[in-house]
Amino acid sequence: MSTVTVSRPASAQVGTLPVEEKARPPRRSAWRSRLVRLLAVVSAVGLWELLTVNHVRFWLRFDTLPTVGEIATNLVKHLQSQQYYLDIAQSLIRIVTGFGLAAVVGVVAGIGLGRSRWLADVFGPLTELVRPIPAIALVPVAILLFPTDESGIVFITFTASVFPILVSTRHAVRAIPTIWEDAAVTLGGRRRDVLLRVVLPGILPGVFSGLSVGMGVAWICLISAEMISGQLGIGYRTWQSYTIVDYPAVFVGMITIGVLGFVTSGLVELTGRRVTRWLPREGVR
Numbered sequence: 001m002s003t004v005t006v007s008r009p010a011s012a013q014v015g016t017l018p019v020e021e022k023a024r025p026p027r028r029s030a031w032r033s034r035l036v037r038l039l040a041v042v043s044a045v046g047l048w049e050l051l052t053v054n055h056v057r058f059w060l061r062f063d064t065l066p067t068v069g070e071i072a073t074n075l076v077k078h079l080q081s082q083q084y085y086l087d088i089a090q091s092l093i094r095i096v097t098g099f100g101l102a103a104v105v106g107v108v109a110g111i112g113l114g115r116s117r118w119l120a121d122v123f124g125p126l127t128e129l130v131r132p133i134p135a136i137a138l139v140p141v142a143i144l145l146f147p148t149d150e151s152g153i154v155f156i157t158f159t160a161s162v163f164p165i166l167v168s169t170r171h172a173v174r175a176i177p178t179i180w181e182d183a184a185v186t187l188g189g190r191r192r193d194v195l196l197r198v199v200l201p202g203i204l205p206g207v208f209s210g211l212s213v214g215m216g217v218a219w220i221c222l223i224s225a226e227m228i229s230g231q232l233g234i235g236y237r238t239w240q241s242y243t244i245v246d247y248p249a250v251f252v253g254m255i256t257i258g259v260l261g262f263v264t265s266g267l268v269e270l271t272g273r274r275v276t277r278w279l280p281r282e283g284v285r
Contacts, residue, residue, distance in 0.1 A: 066248040074248035075255070083237075088256065090232040091222065094150075095264065098157025099218045106162045106214065107207055110169025111199070127166065135160035135221040139228050153225045153233075160221035161214035168213065172206025173199065205279065208272030215268050219261040234260070 048068055050056075055063035066074075078084040112119045113127070135156050142152030176199060184194045226235030238253030 066251060070248045071251045071255070074246075075252045078249070078252050087232055087234050087237045088260070091226065091234045091260065094153055094157055094226075094233065095218055095222055095260075098154045098222070099161050099215060101154075102158045102160075102162035102165055102214060102218070103211060105158075106165025106210065107169050109162075110166045110207075110210075111173055111203070113166070114170040114173025115199070127163075131163045131167070135217075136224045136228075139225060142225075143229060149229045149231060153222065153230060156225040157218050157222045161218035164213040164217055165207070165210040168206050168210025169203060172203035172210075175206070176202045204272075204276050208268065208276065211268050211272070212265055215265045216261060219257065219264070223257055 045068055051062040052065050052067040057063050109123075109127075113124060114120075138156060138159055139152070142155045143149075146152040146155060180198050180202065181194050184198050189197065222233075223235035223238070226233040227239040230236035234253055234256050238250055238257070241247075241249035241253060
């Protein structure tokens, strides 16, 4: 009787790990991505300087805008001023207070509305009625309702960020497969165990998505509220610079707002990646 010998492909030999042969993208690709992003920002700044220095006026009036050099000079002057840092600190205190309260209330309310039909019937319609109202439109209500401008600004910041967090959390709760909860109950899990070991871990990606959106909206409405009724803060100082026609200072305020928003949103996303590091990561980093 003849013997048939079947040769295995190289990837199927004992001791080989064909899956791991798909190595991660080289480390240099991450640096290349960062370099491209940096070049994009530098190119935008260079284009701004080119248009403003040459007083380009073609539909858009770049001849009325400050040059990069004028903005940089004004920024250096601000960095040497104590008032600049006081304004930053005041805005950060407001954003941390308002957004922190919104994070707690939004997550708890989102879980409640997502898991309880009674809460959804009672508070769901109220939530959907109030949610479309722009938070900045509540400034007159905040002025009448709260005894100080400071508490009113925090209220505006809270209102702006709580609804994205609440809605994202509610959708994440409702998107959890019921088979997960059934499996936990079958294995002897109680209601508390299902909530802590199934629901909370399962909604974390959605929660942090809402937190990221909420942080951006919070900054928008905080700056607007500071411009209307603030006494300190980046928004108030930017508007004051506009009223005295100090346009380089206006752009310094805008840049400061952008940097603060970028840093705080980045911290939220970094925390989300750390908390949900068990998730598979794909796509652009």
